[in-house]
Amino acid sequence: xxRGPEEVVLRAVRLPEDMSGLFDRxxxxxxxxxxxxxxxxxxxxxxxxxxxxAPARRLALVAADAPQHSPxxxxxxxxxxxxxFALEILSPRGAVWRRLQFHDVRGQTVLTLEWRAPxxxxxxxxxxxxxxxxxxxxxxxxxxxxxAARGDVDxxxxxxxxxxxxxxxxxxxxxxxLALQAEVGGEAARLQVGFMPEQVALCMxxxxxxxxxxxxVWQLDEMRLAGLELVGHASARGLHQxxxxxxxxxxxxxxxxxxxxxxxGDPCGWRLALQQVLG
Numbered sequence: 585x586x587r588g589p590e591e592v593v594l595r596a597v598r599l600p601e602d603m604s605g606l607f608d609r610x611x612x613x614x615x616x617x618x619x620x621x622x623x624x625x626x627x628x629x630x631x632x633x634x635x636x637x638a639p640a641r642r643l644a645l646v647a648a649d650a651p652q653h654s655p656x657x658x659x660x661x662x663x664x665x666x667x668x669f670a671l672e673i674l675s676p677r678g679a680v681w682r683r684l685q686f687h688d689v690r691g692q693t694v695l696t697l698e699w700r701a702p703x704x705x706x707x708x709x710x711x712x713x714x715x716x717x718x719x720x721x722x723x724x725x726x727x728x729x730x731x732a733a734r735g736d737v738d739x740x741x742x743x744x745x746x747x748x749x750x751x752x753x754x755x756x757x758x759x760x761x762l763a764l765q766a767e768v769g770g771e772a773a774r775l776q777v778g779f780m781p782e783q784v785a786l787c788m789x790x791x792x793x794x795x796x797x798x799x800x801v802w803q804l805d806e807m808r809l810a811g812l813e814l815v816g817h818a819s820a821r822g823l824h825q826x827x828x829x830x831x832x833x834x835x836x837x838x839x840x841x842x843x844x845x846x847x848x849g850d851p852c853g854w855r856l857a858l859q860q861v862l863g
Contacts (some may be wrong), residue, residue, distance in 0.1 A: 590838045599668035599684075605683075606641060607635045609711070613682075613703040619647070619696040619777035620658060621768040624808040625829065625837040629777055630799040631654050633697065647777075648664040652841075654763075654798060660695060664772035670712055671855055682708060692774040723861070742863040743814040747806055749861050750827060750840075754784045754795060756857040759807065763843035766802060770835065777789070778843040814862060822849015825858060 611634045612638060619628040620741065631647030638644035647656035673732065683698040757764055759780040767776045779797030786793050791806040806839040811830040816823065826841040842854035 585797060586851070591681075592674040593671055594674050595672040595712075595862075596679065597670045599670055600625065606618070606711070609695060609707065610635070610645075610684075612707055613649065613699050614701055615649075615699075617696075617698045617700065618656075618658060618775070620694070620773050621697070621837075622692050623805060624831055625802075625804050627731060627768050627775055627777060627802045629775070629801065633658075650778075651798065652700050654778045654800070655843050656775065658695075658775050660773040661771055662686075664770075665694065666691075670708075686777070688772050694769065697844060708713070740818050741816045743816075743862070745812045745814055745827070745862065747812055750812060750829075751793070752782065752861045753827070753840075753857050754781050756785060756860060757853075760853050760857065762776065762851075762853045762857065765841055765843040767839040768837065804829070807813065809837065810834075823855075824850055825854070 610634060615630060615632045617628050617630050618633055619626055621851045622628055629647060632649045633645045634648040636644050636646050638659065641661070643658075643660040643662060645658040650656050654784070665686045666685045666724075668684065671685060673683060675681050675734055676766050681698055681700050682703055683696055685693060686695045688694050693715040695766065744808045761780055761835075763778055763780050765776060765778045767774060769775050777800060778801045779802075781795055784793070785796075786806075793802075793804040793806055795802040795804075796801050808831060811831055811834045813828050813830070814825055816825045818824075824841070828836055829838040829840070831837045842851050
């Protein structure tokens with residue numbers, strides 16, 4: 585199981601495969617840090633998460649207390665999950681954190697929910713009582729393996745970009761106070777979140793990009809980034825242009841665009857940022 589370099593797992597309980605009621609109770613635990621994505625590209629958002637209606641056998645969570653310009657929504661298909669754990673972790677400063685952590689069949693962490701503030705002990709113990717003590721990972725059973733599917737509309741055009749273009753666009757968005765929307769993850773769990781970049785930093789030695797917004801951290805390992813493209817769609821509602829970040833296996837790691845423009849064309853600020861950087 586993935587954890588920080590200085591974290592110590594005090595207790596690990598494997599969750600049952602039938603977790604239908606698990607997410608109905610998480611809002612009572614208080615604000616949590618939800619993480620989606622893998623080591624290549626991951627976003628973490630601090631919010632009070634609430635379950636909302638979703639299609640059968642799927643899961644949807646929204647940030648109930650998110651600002652209007654920073655909505656966050658997670659959509660997941662637990663049929664792509666292989667294992668789930670409830671963890672109690674000793675933090676580097678000696679506090680006890682509590683985490684729900686879910687993995688796919690490859691062992692990759694696809695979703696985490698972490699509470700760093702105290703949670704109601706009785707509610708947490710009831711959650712743990714549903715699981716099984718121990719760290720062993722038995723072969724997954726009862727999970728229906730589904731092929732990956734993407735419902736994207738075929739783009740009108742694609743334009744390859746250099747990674748420096750992403751840095752410049754993020755800096756332009758920060759200077760303009762432009763609200764963006766990022767999407768990370770895949771079929772197992774996909775997070776869409778709006779944010780305004782407040783800090784954009786690149787670790788040159790590790791080629792790791794960190795973008796911070798209000799209650800949000802986005803980390804991208806540029807060493808695992810195989811491609812960056814500007815993808816355009818034209819419709820009666822206007823022009824839509826998004827940056828798509830691809831992984832070494834052809835998978836989409838992330839998509840970046842302006843916030844709140846699904847029902848109309850891209851805002852002027854986003855088009856201007858693209859024009860200044862890409863021409």
